[in-house]
Amino acid sequence: MTPTAPFPRLQRGLVAILRGLTPAEAVGVAEAVHAAGIEAIEVPLNSPEPFSSIAAIARALPATALVGAGTVLAPADVDRLSEAGGRLLVSPNIDAAVMERAARHAMVTMPGVFTPTEAFRAVALGASALKFFPASVLGPGGIAAMRAVLPKDLAVGAVGGVSEKDFAGYKAAGVSLFGLGSSLFKPGMTAAEVGKRARAAAEAWDSAFGQD
Template identity: 80%
Template sequence: MSPTAPFPSLKRGLVAILRGLDPKNAVAVGQAVHAAGIEAIEVPLNSPQPFASITQLVEALPANALIGAGTVLSPQDVDDLNEAGGRLLVSPNIDAGVMTRAADHGMVTMPGVFTPTEAFQAIRLGASALKFFPASVLGAGGIAAVRAVLPKDVPIGAVGGVSEKDFVGYKAVGVTVFGLGSSLFKPGMSAEQVGERARAAVAAWDSAFGGGA
């Protein structure tokens, strides 16, 4: 099948997961995250009015921002995401219907995988990158064991129980993308609080990976 869009060259392999984001706070929080140096933002679809938040983020942030949705579970979700202007699709699982529709829209995809079987299925379906989830259960050692049999050019992401404290350990096994959820954002936090956490994550990334070039 046709591949989805290649994973872009972000300054930093960081994705802000804004689960529970309220549309009335979307722009302020998104701007704080982007200003800190995180270019990729996902709004999980089990958030309040997620497509409203995604539309606002797409309109408010610069063109280099990669905005999209998480917890995408159906082809209809993909169509709604496309209508909102989102380009990034993140899911907790690998689903052929979702991936086919994402390819139709030229989206960047990060489907969730846990086993070699799921990882190879995602690659066959054209995944832009693999999201090992929940990464805290697999750990760096588990991801390393699976990655040993995967094509070397597939970007590897770690999501789920991951914070900036884990960058160095995961980097050692080839992880280059991190999804930051509750370590970065929780509902009710102010944009200033989120920005502070985002800056700490960016500083840790730059320390581990040698800057945000």
């Protein structure tokens, strides 16, 4: 299986999950998140007109930003994501056809896994990073047990029921990436409100992990 693109080195291992974002507010919210120090932004495909939002964000932010989609379940959606200028593909599951299409477009992939079997299947399919989901169910202990047998250089993320309050515990489990959803953004929030939460998350990251 052809591997997908390697996970890039980000200033902070944070991915903003903007579920429910609308195209009208997309650029303002994304710019506030990026200005706060979060370079990776995911718009789940069960949001209103997600590809329009992704395209607008990709045009507005610097080329170094990692912009993409979450809840990607079908190869056709991978093609649409690429057309919109997205480079990051996040899913709640691991699907061979989706991963193959993502590799064709040289995307950064973060498929969802919950068990050792799923984790190693994702590795075999060339995942850039793993998304342990829902992380709040596994907890740091569950992830640590699986992290011990996974490739040492593999980026591992915790998503689902995770906020900046949990960084230290998951760091001890070998987690280096965090997807922040409702703790960061909920539909109806202003860009200023989201920016304030994003800054708090970035500060918590710097406190837990340090900053180069």
